Amino acid sequence: xxxxxxxxxxxCFGDAEYHIDLAPETVIIGPNNVGKSAMIAAFNFLRSxxxxxxxxxxxxxxxxxxxxxxxxxxxxxxxxDDRTIGIGATLKDTNWDFEIAAKxxxxxxxxxxxxxxxxxxxxxxxxxxxxxxxxxxxLGASRSGIPRQLQVGRSGYDTAWHQxxxxxxxxxxxxxxxxxxxxxxxxxxxxxxxRHITPExxxxxxxxxxxxxxxxxxxxxxxxxxxxxxxxxxxxxxxxTIAALVFSPEGSTIIIEEPEINLHPRSQExxxxxxxxxxxxxxxxxxxxxHSWDMLQPFASDIATGSPRGAVHVRARxxxxxxxxxxxxxxxxxxxxxxxxxxEYMYLRDYLKKLWG
Numbered sequence: 001x002x003x004x005x006x007x008x009x010x011x012c013f014g015d016a017e018y019h020i021d022l023a024p025e026t027v028i029i030g031p032n033n034v035g036k037s038a039m040i041a042a043f044n045f046l047r048s049x050x051x052x053x054x055x056x057x058x059x060x061x062x063x064x065x066x067x068x069x070x071x072x073x074x075x076x077x078x079x080x081d082d083r084t085i086g087i088g089a090t091l092k093d094t095n096w097d098f099e100i101a102a103k104x105x106x107x108x109x110x111x112x113x114x115x116x117x118x119x120x121x122x123x124x125x126x127x128x129x130x131x132x133x134x135x136x137x138x139l140g141a142s143r144s145g146i147p148r149q150l151q152v153g154r155s156g157y158d159t160a161w162h163q164x165x166x167x168x169x170x171x172x173x174x175x176x177x178x179x180x181x182x183x184x185x186x187x188x189x190x191x192x193x194x195r196h197i198t199p200e201x202x203x204x205x206x207x208x209x210x211x212x213x214x215x216x217x218x219x220x221x222x223x224x225x226x227x228x229x230x231x232x233x234x235x236x237x238x239x240x241t242i243a244a245l246v247f248s249p250e251g252s253t254i255i256i257e258e259p260e261i262n263l264h265p266r267s268q269e270x271x272x273x274x275x276x277x278x279x280x281x282x283x284x285x286x287x288x289x290x291h292s293w294d295m296l297q298p299f300a301s302d303i304a305t306g307s308p309r310g311a312v313h314v315r316a317r318x319x320x321x322x323x324x325x326x327x328x329x330x331x332x333x334x335x336x337x338x339x340x341x342x343x344e345y346m347y348l349r350d351y352l353k354k355l356w357g
Contacts, residue, residue, distance in 0.1 A: 023322035030326030041067030169240030234262035
């Protein structure tokens with residue numbers, strides 16, 4: 001589980017260390033252009049570049065799929081090449097606490113990994129770290145619609161990230177096909193949550209015809225199969241989120257930027273219920289950014305003093321929850337936790353209205 005991520009001299013972040021202390025369920029909010037995505041991108045950069053005991057020098061690999069960084073000059077604070085960018089994270093598992101960090105200068109990077117110092121424990125620690133990083137999945141705010149069909153094998157796993165679903169969801173068909181044909185016991189769970197969002201969908205399937213696969217639902221009322229590519233944009237884009245939450249192994253961390261994209265307010269609450277279930281019962285960590293009051297309102301009811309939600313909903317637990325606020329104060333960025341346990345509903349509502357303007 002991720003417990004902290006931090007950075008300095010990156011994008012809008014200056015010389016100080018800017019950090020987030022994370023809970024099992026962490027919601028990150030704030031206006032546009034205050035560093036929410038940059039902080040997540042910093043962690044994605046960290047886990048995609050070489051790590052090792054002591055110091056390891058490397059030539060940074062710039063990526064535009066999980067963070068839109070073209071080169072050092074484009075992302076260093078104020079484009080000042082004489083700065084050093086710092087990025088770090090702390091991961092906690094059952095045996096080790098890992099602190100991983102990277103320093104980037106204009107032409108080279110240097111990474112460090114702090115683990116137990118005993119030589120006999122290093123191989124075990126390194127294997128444990130690989131498991132921890134492999135258990136962190138990221139879904140970006142730009143998620144693809146589902147194509148009508150896809151040739152099997154055309155879009156494989158993103159081996160650089162060790163996550164089976166691409167960050168833009170573009171390989172959702174092939175990923176779901178493997179779950180479907182292997183008769184994954186969690187398929188019925190994914191089917192049920194998709195039905196919560198689209199009640200008319202009675203069956204979810206991923207058939208294979210020749211070397212072409214698709215994703216379809218069966219209409220409950222008319223008993224006909226409908227390709228998801230012909231259904232609403234919201235249902236297409238939420239499918240990868242449901243798949244990541246349901247099919248990821250227990251203990252995984254799922255990071256999602258703006259999961260509410262194209263979703264009706266009622267469906268957004270369904271998604272919050274799924275997040276809560278994943279954290280409470282499946283022992284997963286869910287970290288997401290949002291600009292939607294409809295994504296926050298369920299937490300105002302479950303943790304603050306809003307009207308209690310009905311019994312059909314899965315409620316968030318205060319001990320698992322943090323609300324992190326990014327905001328711009330003058331020329332600087334301020335990051336703070338906003339405690340909402342026991343707070344009045346209108347206090348939270350008014351705070352957010354002022355924050356978002």
